[in-house]
Amino acid sequence: MDEELLTAALEAQQNAYAPYSGFAVGAALLTADGQIITGCNVENASYPLACCAERNAVYRAVAQGHRQFVRILVVGPGPALISPCGGCRQVLAEFGDLDVVMAERTGTQEPKVVPLHDLLPMAFDRKDLSHGV
Ligand SMILES: [Zn+2]
Known part of the structure; x- marks a missing residue:
């Protein structure tokens, strides 16, 4: 399955x-x-308006009616394995736990698979909202 995800991610x-x-x-x-569902990063001349590949994939999936995810693979341009940024971790956590697969394009390194809850322990979630007002 990860090979299929890698192929799709590289295409995106x-x-x-x-x-x-x-x-x-x-x-x-x-x-x-x-x-x-795939995503790629989209930058903007107004830098803060850029959006990461992972978030674009989540938003696209949600727009297509999906709410449950089991795995996301992310691949960067170089030989290094890259992990989702903090913002993407938070967006992913909104929909529950899943496995994050960090891969690289050449396939020379084994992908690293880490559960989201290990990348973002104590994520802010809907329960935290009830402690406000
Ligand atoms: Zn990100």
């Missing part, structure tokens, strides 16, 4: 819009019903 990575950083990222999200 080719569409990354990263003219400022040159750091193209691809992500492939596996839904509970077995579909693969």
Whole structure:
């Protein structure tokens, strides 16, 4: 399954819009019903408006009616394994736990698989909202 996710993520990575950083990222999200939804990073001249590949995959999946995810694979442009940024970890955590697969494009390194709850322990969630007002 990870090979299928890697192929999909690499395909999405080719569409990354990263003219400022040159750091193209691809992500492939596996839904509970077995579909693969991809995303790539999209940058903007107004830098803070950029959106990561992982978040774009989640938002696209949600727009297509998916709410349950089991795995997300992320691949960067270089030989290093990259992990989702803090913001993406938080967005992923909104939909529960899943496995995060950090892969690299050449397949020379074994992908690293880490449960999201290990990447973002004590995530802010809906329970925290009840402690406000
Ligand atoms: Zn991110």
